[in-house]
Amino acid sequence: xxxxSTIAVSAEAGQPVGGQADEGxxxxxxxxxxxxxxxxxxxxxxxxxxxxxxALVPQLFTNVDPGAAVLKExxxxxxxxxxxxxxIQGYDIYxxxxxxxxxxxxxxxxxxxxxVVIGLVMGVLAGYYGGFLDTLVSRVTDIFFAIPLLLxxxxxxxxxxxxxxxxxxxxxxxxxxxxxxxxxxxxxxLMRSSVxxxxxxxYVQAARALGASPWRIIRSHVMPNxxxxxxxxxxxxxxxxxxxxxxxxxxxxxxxxPAVSWGVAISDALVAVRTYPHILLFPSLFLSLAVxxxxxxxxxxxxxxxxxxx
Numbered sequence: 001x002x003x004x005s006t007i008a009v010s011a012e013a014g015q016p017v018g019g020q021a022d023e024g025x026x027x028x029x030x031x032x033x034x035x036x037x038x039x040x041x042x043x044x045x046x047x048x049x050x051x052x053x054x055a056l057v058p059q060l061f062t063n064v065d066p067g068a069a070v071l072k073e074x075x076x077x078x079x080x081x082x083x084x085x086x087x088i089q090g091y092d093i094y095x096x097x098x099x100x101x102x103x104x105x106x107x108x109x110x111x112x113x114x115x116v117v118i119g120l121v122m123g124v125l126a127g128y129y130g131g132f133l134d135t136l137v138s139r140v141t142d143i144f145f146a147i148p149l150l151l152x153x154x155x156x157x158x159x160x161x162x163x164x165x166x167x168x169x170x171x172x173x174x175x176x177x178x179x180x181x182x183x184x185x186x187x188x189x190l191m192r193s194s195v196x197x198x199x200x201x202x203y204v205q206a207a208r209a210l211g212a213s214p215w216r217i218i219r220s221h222v223m224p225n226x227x228x229x230x231x232x233x234x235x236x237x238x239x240x241x242x243x244x245x246x247x248x249x250x251x252x253x254x255x256x257x258p259a260v261s262w263g264v265a266i267s268d269a270l271v272a273v274r275t276y277p278h279i280l281l282f283p284s285l286f287l288s289l290a291v292x293x294x295x296x297x298x299x300x301x302x303x304x305x306x307x308x309x310x
Contacts, residue, residue, distance in 0.1 A: 030304075031228075031301070031304035031305050032304075034303070034304040035300060035301070035304045038300050038303070038304070040296050040299070040300050041296075041297065041300040041301075041304075043293075043296065044293045044294070044296040044297040044300065045297065047289060047290070047292075047293035048290075048293050048294065048297065051101050051105060051286075051289075051290050051293070052105060054098055054101040054102075055101040055102040055104075055105040055106070056102075058098045058099050058101070058102065061098045062092075062094060062095045062098050062099075064092045064094070064095040065095070066091065066092065066095045066096040066098075066099040066100075066260050067091070067258060067260075068091070068092070069089050069090040069091050070086065070090040071089070071090045072090070073086050073090050074086060074087070074088055074089060074090040076090075077276075077278060078278055082094060084097060084278065084282045085276075085278045085279065087265070087268055087269065087279045088268065088269075088276075088279065089268075093265070093278070093279060093282055093283070094282070096260050096265055096283075097262070097265065097282050097283050097286050099260045100260045100261045100262045100264070100265055100283060100286070101262070101286065101290070102260075103172060103245075103255055103259055103260060103261035104242050104245060104246065104261050104262050104263070104287070104290065105242070105290075106172055106176075107172060107175050107176055107179070107241060107242065107245040107255075107261075108238045108239070108241045108242040108245070108294070109238065110172075110176045110180075111175075111176050111179040111180050111183060111238075111241040111245075112234050112237055112238045112241060114176065114179075114180035114184070115179075115180050115183040115184040115187050115234070115237065116187055116230065116234050118180065118184040118187070118188070119184045119185070119186070119187025119188040119190070119191055119230070120187065120188075120191055120223075120230065122137050122140075122141070122184070122188040122191075122192075123137075123187065123188040123189065123190065123191025123192040123194075123195060124191060124192075124195055124218055124222065124223070124226075125137060126138060126188070126192045126195075127191065127192040127193070127194070127195030127196045127199065127226075128195055128199060128214070128217075128218060128222060129214075134192075137188065137192070138192075141185040141188050141189060144181070144182060144184070144185045145185045145186075147182060148182075149179070149182045149183060149244060150244060150247060150248075152178065152181070152182035153175075153178045153179065153182065153244060153247075153248050153253075153254075154248070154251065154253060156174075156177075156178040156181075157174065157175070157178060157248055157253035157254060158253055160174060161253065162174065162255075162256045163256075164256075164257065164258060166256075168258075168259055171255055171256065171259050172255065172259070175245055175248060175254050175255060179241050179244055179245070183237065183241065186233070186237075187230060187233065187234065187237075190229055190230055190233055191226065191229075191230055194226035194227075194228075194229050194230070195222055195226050197226070198221075198222050198225045198226045199222065201225075203221055204217060204221050204222060207220070207221055228305040229305075231301065231305075232298055232301050232302040232305060233298070235294060235297050235298035235301055236294065236295055236298030236299075238294045239290070239291040239292070239293075239294030239295045239298070240291075242287070242290055242291055242294070243287075243291050245261065245263055246261070246262055246263030246266065246287055247263065248263065249261055249262075249263025249264045249266075249267060250263050250266055250267045251267075252267060262283045262284075262286055262287040262290075263287075265283035266280060266283050266284055266287070269283065
């Protein structure tokens with residue numbers, strides 16, 4: 001076999017002339033390489049893993065019932081019996097802080113998933129098909145953008161308040177619903193602009209010329225190349241939604257007792273915050289760490305997916 005034939009066979013096999021296969025590279029693989037060397041990424045992932053485990057299996061961290069009140073020890077300072085002390089009703093603050101992670105993480109995760117699903121669908125339809133559908137989606141998005149997230153949440157939760165007999169999942173579901181309804185427009189706009197950047201590329205035009213269906217083009221070519229900005233923003237939004245839940249619960253219209261969350265604990269602590277600051281310190285600290293972890297993760301992912309930062 002001649003040298004030219006060898007080169008041709010090697011090219012058809014997808015290997016370089018030297019005989020060694022080049023390692024496949026993509027945007028995701030390059031991003032993962034950068035993330036592995038970023039200490040901020042590992043710190044944020046460690047904190048998020050801790051809070052997720054805390055939300056899923058709180059019994060690993062405490063065997064104290066968060067609803068067990070010891071009135072004679074109300075406002076007790078941190079000690080051996082109660083590591084974080086007790087609140088104004090005698091509840092163990094450490095136990096309620098651990099169990100409070102569940103509601104806050106649930107709201108953040110499900111609100112993020114819902115906004116991503118709605119935003120992706122609306123953004124892809126508007127960006128890919130354009131025309132009247134693009135105009136319609138843009139106008140609907142503008143309507144929801146006109147209502148701030150917290151203001152919409154306050155109006156909705158005030159109209160449909162909870163009481164002590166409301167099931168736990170219904171209480172959480174209401175907060176997830178309101179955050180999803182008013183949180184999807186930013187994802188939709190981001191996805192629309194990303195699709196508009198991807199759609200004119202040669203590989204999309206080639207697939208269309210070969211007769212591929214719109215669904216196949218969107219699924220195989222548009223979505224994989226337009227999804228990176230949405231992943232970054234959604235990671236940051238998760239921390240924003242946790243903060244929004246805490247704000248609504250602080251105002252008494254989000255998660256309400258007997259539901260336990262960091263926002264509820266912060267709201268209860270304000271009664272005696274001047275004389276017993278430890279009641280406010282620990283739930284606020286855990287809330288801040290959780291939000292900070294998701295924001296740091298979003299920043300690390302953003303830098304990894306940005307080719308300009310390499």
